[in-house]
Structures are given as structure tokens and as C-alpha cells.
Amino acid sequence: MSILYKLLAVILIxxxxxxxxxxxxxxxxxxxESIRNLYFHVPMWFALLFQMSVSLYYALKFLSYQNMEDHVKSVCAAEVGYFFALPGILTGMLWAKTTWGTYWTFADPKLNGVAMAILVYTAYFILRASVEDEIKKAKLSAVYNVFAYVMMMVFIMILPRMTDSLHPGNGGNPAFSQYDLNNDMRMVFYPAVIGWVLFSIWLLEIKIRIKLVQNKINEYAE
Amino acid sequence: MNMQNKTIEMADMLRQNGKLNVVIVVLAVIFLSIVVYLFLQDKRLRSLEKKMKEKNNRN
Incomplete structure (x- = not known):
């Protein structure tokens, strides 16, 4: 069962x-030709959003049932999601250089929003690192996780849509419409998104298993 | 759609003399080698978990 989705991820990518x-x-x-970057740059952000949603789900679950395993899963998902910001931003910068003429521009609300969202999640990891007590740490990070998710949504999904943006789909620029995404492109784009999301689940699974083994070892040590 | 607008520069040459497929294969090879590596790590982790379980059962 578990190997099936991994194979599917590899095949789709x-x-x-x-x-x-x-x-x-x-x-x-x-x-x-840079339009093809859509197949590679955008799925990074889908994977990030997916992992942050998983992180939120387990944070809420932890807050309801106080099960430490949920907390471990929530943190791992946030870490995997956070990781996907790196390829997402780097590929975006390269794409921006060839089309907008600059690696980074503060004129684009989506770039600003992403930078803010990354800072919000950086604060999440710093907050976690600064609390010694395990249970307090778990509760604080779960509560902050909810806040971070809402902030991220505001910064990258809501604010960019309210002003002019260079990104398609924002400020009246079309995205996912017949103008810039035809059926040929959809045939590749949707599998790419699903493939990368599944791939991120694989990374998450490995991360969680390593954490659980580490926790076991720590238990033995004590 | 803009499919037929030949005035816009695309990698038509690259496709015509058939060298783009080399790039595609290179990409695929790199990705597949990472995947194989990931699978190996996955396997190593599984054996670790198994050992852990056995040790747990003995205690």
C-alpha cells in the first residue's frame, strides 16, 4: 500500500x-519556452501549501486530544513544507529574471507575501527551539501553528489578489483560464501537482518515522 | 490559442534536430537516481524500525 503512492509520485513527476x-x-x-516552468515551479508551492495544511490538521488534532504523536506529525509536516519554499523561491527567481528582468521585486505582492509567510514559519521553529519543556513546547507550537497558517493564507492567497501583481491569477491577471493554460498544458500540469504533493507525503513519512525512532532511542537512554 | 504564431521565438530548432530528447533523458536519469537513493534510505529506515521492535519485544 505505502509503496504504491511512492511509485505513483515518481511516475507522475x-x-x-x-x-x-x-x-x-x-x-x-x-x-x-519559459512557460514550461509552470510544470515545475508551481507544484513546489502546491506541495508547500499541502504540507502546511497537514501540519495545521495535526496541530488541531493535538490540541483536541493531546497526543504527542500528532505533535510530532505536525512539526514534521511544517518542516517538509518549509523545505519546499527553497526550490519554490529559487525557481521563481530564475523565472522572474528571464521574464520580469529581475530576480526579486518588492513591487509584486506575492513575493512580499511569500517572504512574510516564510518569516512567520521561521518564527514557528525559533519559538519551538526556545521552549525546554516538551509538553509546553508542543502546546505552544500547535497554537502558533494555527496563527501561522492563517497568516500565510492572508499573505499569499488573499492580499496578492487585492492589488496589482505580476503573477498570473492576481490583480485581474488570469490564471488557470483558457488564456494561459490550455488543455495540453493541463494534461501535464495537474499530474505534476499531484506527483509533487505525493512526493512531499513520502518525504513527510520518512521524516515522521525517523523522529519516532529517535524518540524511542531517547526513551531507552533515560 | 497562440500555438501557430511562428514569429515568437521558441526552441523549434532544438526539437527539429532531435537534441532535446537528450536533455529529457538526462533530467529523467537525475530524478530517477535521487528516487532510487530515497528508496534505499527508506529501506534502511525500515530495517531500523524492525530492529527496534524486536528489541522492544525482548524487553
Whole structure:
């Protein structure tokens, strides 16, 4: 069972790499072939959002039932999600350089929002690191997790849509519409998103198992 | 759609002389090697968990 979704993740990502480079794409000035970055850059953010949602789910579960295992899962998911910000931002910067002419611009609300969201989650890890008592640490991080998730949603999903943005789908720019995502591209884009989300679940699973083994070892030591 | 607009520069040449498929294969090889590595780590972790369980049962 568990190996099936891993294989599916690999197949879908592989499909998006081959199909993503080989497929015919719409021709746009400025974007040119870089439109294919959609298949690789955007799924990073889907994986991040998915993992942060998983983290929130386990944080809420921990707050309801006080089960330490839920807390471990919540932290691991936040760590995996946090990791996906790195490829997400790096690929975005490269794409921005060739199309917008700059690696980073504070004129784009989505970039600002992402930077803020990353800071909010950085604070989450610092907060965790600063509390000694395990139970207090777990409760504090679960409560802060809810706050961090809401802030992230405001910063990257709501605010960018209320002002002008260079990103498609914001400030009246179309995204996922017939203008910039045709059916050929959807055929690659959706598998890519599902593939990367499944891949992130795999990373999460390994992370959780390592943490649980570590906890066991610590128990023996005591 | 803009599929037919040949005035916009795309990697048509790369596709015509058939060298793009090399890039695709290289990408696939890199990704697959990472996946194989990940699977190996996964297996190593599983054996660790198994050992842990056995030790637990003995105690």
C-alpha cells in the first residue's frame, strides 16, 4: 500500500518532466519556452501549501486530544513544507529574471507575501527551539501553528489578489483560464501537482518515522 | 490559442534536430537516481524500525 503512492509520485513527476519538455505549448512573447516552468515551479508551492495544511490538521488534532504523536506529525509536516519554499523561491527567481528582468521585486505582492509567510514559519521553529519543556513546547507550537497558517493564507492567497501583481491569477491577471493554460498544458500540469504533493507525503513519512525512532532511542537512554 | 504564431521565438530548432530528447533523458536519469537513493534510505529506515521492535519485544 505505502509503496504504491511512492511509485505513483515518481511516475507522475517523470511524466511531467518528459511531457513538460516535449509537449507543445502556447507561444507568448516574453514567456517563450519559459512557460514550461509552470510544470515545475508551481507544484513546489502546491506541495508547500499541502504540507502546511497537514501540519495545521495535526496541530488541531493535538490540541483536541493531546497526543504527542500528532505533535510530532505536525512539526514534521511544517518542516517538509518549509523545505519546499527553497526550490519554490529559487525557481521563481530564475523565472522572474528571464521574464520580469529581475530576480526579486518588492513591487509584486506575492513575493512580499511569500517572504512574510516564510518569516512567520521561521518564527514557528525559533519559538519551538526556545521552549525546554516538551509538553509546553508542543502546546505552544500547535497554537502558533494555527496563527501561522492563517497568516500565510492572508499573505499569499488573499492580499496578492487585492492589488496589482505580476503573477498570473492576481490583480485581474488570469490564471488557470483558457488564456494561459490550455488543455495540453493541463494534461501535464495537474499530474505534476499531484506527483509533487505525493512526493512531499513520502518525504513527510520518512521524516515522521525517523523522529519516532529517535524518540524511542531517547526513551531507552533515560 | 497562440500555438501557430511562428514569429515568437521558441526552441523549434532544438526539437527539429532531435537534441532535446537528450536533455529529457538526462533530467529523467537525475530524478530517477535521487528516487532510487530515497528508496534505499527508506529501506534502511525500515530495517531500523524492525530492529527496534524486536528489541522492544525482548524487553
Amino acid at each position: 517523470l511524466f511531467s518532466m518528459v511531457g513538460g519538455l516535449w509537449n507543445e505549448v502556447p507561444r507568448f512573447a516574453i514567456l517563450n
